[in-house]
Amino acid sequence: MNLLKNFLFVTILTAIIACSSKPIVRDFPPTAGPAEEIANLEKDLNTAKDNQVDVLSPVNFKEAQDSLEDAKKKFLNGKDSQLTLHKVAIGRAYLINANNVSLIARENIEDVIDAREAALKADAPTYFSLDFKNADKDFAVVTKDLxxxxxxxxxxxxxxxxxxxxxxxxxxxxEKNLKESRDIITQAKKENAEKYAPRTLTIAEKNYTDTEAYITANPHDKEEISDRVKETKDAAVHAYNINRTAKGTSKVSSEEIAILIDQERTRAINNENKLSTVKDELETTQSALEKEKFNKTSLALTAEELVAEKENLESQTKSLESDKEKLEAEKSFNEKYEIARKQFSSNEAEVYRQGDSLLIRLKGIAFPSAAATIQTQSYPLLTKVQKVVEEFGAGSAIIVEGHTDSVGGKTVNNRLSVERAKAVKEYLQANGGGIEEKIEAVGYGDEKPLASNKTADGRAQNRRVDIIIKPDTTKL
Known part of the structure; x- marks a missing residue:
């Protein structure tokens, strides 16, 4: 089971890391809004930073940030929207890589990440800024190696x-818990406590050392640490006060000295009672441990634990297999996308990826004015479309969209766009095998322009037919 798990994990790791240096850039369609896509990328980068992706995949994350800044500059300078969107697409591709690498990092160095997060929660950067920065530099080297x-x-x-x-x-x-006590003891020493109050100073220092050792061994036992820190501070304050009193006994009344002696006696009794309680608790715990050791062996798992472990491994294996299938489908789609893109010249069509769909924007298809009859010179272009559809498989769903410019009335434009979409649909159905029931034709008239209808070039861009292919990812 473990061998299978490791094999699947290595497969996924290799697939993700293999694309990390050259991410797949998915350009946005011309209809996308640069301002909106810039805002979306910036929001996703901030979310990734909150999840430490900037630390777990520094190179990819920086590339994504740099691309975002380039996109912002191009947008503010009024550059061509497609250039701006291309920069956003590059940033998006690097962010995807960064997120993928961060997942691998969490699988491979999860203990390091947890330790770093614990140091952050303990305010290590506040108390030991330089040491934390140096550790982070070493961490950056490891994540870059990843x-x-x-x-x-x-x-x-x-x-x-x-x-x-x-x-x-x-x-x-x-540092957070003992600094105050340490400062009090240091001040007492400056005021000659070693001369005037050596015994109480020794007790305070011993208490400090014991608490420090306990924190070293049990850094997450907050309740016990809190109790010990309070005792340590009390001992430090007591040593400080006794020293000041001892230095000025000629000015202190016998009553004040008696009060101090009584306070010291009470404190000693309290400590003795606490020691007795701790001893009783220790004996109870030891007895329970011996009983537990007698009742079960620590070297073997119970039947229930073995079943739970088996189920856990099976669940992880299924998850890894699912991830592997998704990666293989993604790879297959990208390969088919490249094949589709190379089918057409720049005058024939533009090919884009939109999520899990492929958009073929037919530029070379010609219709007579105000008519929906496909001309013979458009047959070779539609034959290429047919080949792309076949490449993605018979299970693909196909939508043929008809679009017009704004010249003429809306009713006429809507009817014309529908008729032209239907004409292309009927051609594909007549010449395609197994996709007859999967084609849908819709017309949008002049509702979705790509450019301004005020210029001849703009109107020419808006008169178009778009083919959207939605493949069955289970068959890629």
């Missing part, structure tokens, strides 16, 4: 890097 698929290097650095972040977390927890 982007380049250098898995051997990643494996070597993983443990060391995790250790750095774990150490930073513990140091930050100590």
């Amino acid at each position: 982007e380049k698929n250098k898995m051997n290097t990643v494996a070597k650095e993983r443990s060391s890097l995790q250790g750095k972040y774990l150490d930073l977390e513990v140091r930050a927890i100590k």
Whole structure:
């Protein structure tokens, strides 16, 4: 089971990393709005940054950011909208790569990522800014190696890097909880506590050392740490006050000295009671552990645990197989898209990818004025369309869209666009095998212009037929 899981994971990893250096750029259709697509990319980049994608895939993320900035400049300078959209498409492609690499990073260095997040929560960058920056530099090297698929290097650095972040977390927890007590003890020493109050100072320092050691061993035991930190601070304050009193005994009344002695006695009794309670709890815990050890072996899984583990592995395997199928379908679609794009000259058609669909914008198809009869010179072009449809498989759904310019009335334009779409549909049905029931014809008249209808060139662009192919991804 584990071998299968590892094999599938390596397959997916290879497929994703293989495309990381040269992402697949999916250009937007001319009808897309540059401002809207720029805003969408910026929003998605911010979301990715919140998920640490900028740290997990720094090269791809930076490329995406740079492309976004280029797109913004082109848009503000009034450059051609297609150039602006192309820059957004490049940024989008790099962001997809960055997200893919971040998923792989979480699979391969999840323990390092968790350690870094724990250090962040402990405010390590606040207390140890330089050390945290240095650890992040090493982290960036590892994630860049991940982007380049250098898995051997990643494996070597993983443990060391995790250790750095774990150490930073513990140091930050100590600094946050013990700084005040340390400062009080330091001030007491400056005021000669080693001379006037050596015993209480030693107790305070011992308490500080014990709490520091406990945090090292149990950094996430917040409740116990809080109790110990309070005791440490009390001991530090006590040493500080005793030192000040001892230095000025000639000015202190016998009553004040008696009060201090009584406070010290009470404090000692409280500590003794706490020690007794802890001892009782320890004995109870030890007894429970011995009983548990007697009742079951720690070397074997129970039948229930084995079943649960088996089900968990089967679930993960299914998930990995699903991911593999999606990647294979994506690869197949991209290959067919390239084949389709090369079928047509620039004067015949433009080919775009729109999500999981393919758009063929026919520029070379000719109709007589105000008519919907396909001319013989358009047959070779439609034959090429037929080949593309066959390439994507008989299970593909096809929509033929008719569009006109704004010259003439809306009723006439709507009727003409529908008739022209139907003419192309009927041609494809008459010459295609197995797709007769999958073709739909719709007409939009002048509702979806690509350019302004005020110029001859604009009207020419708007008079068109679009073929949309929606393949059955299970058959790619």
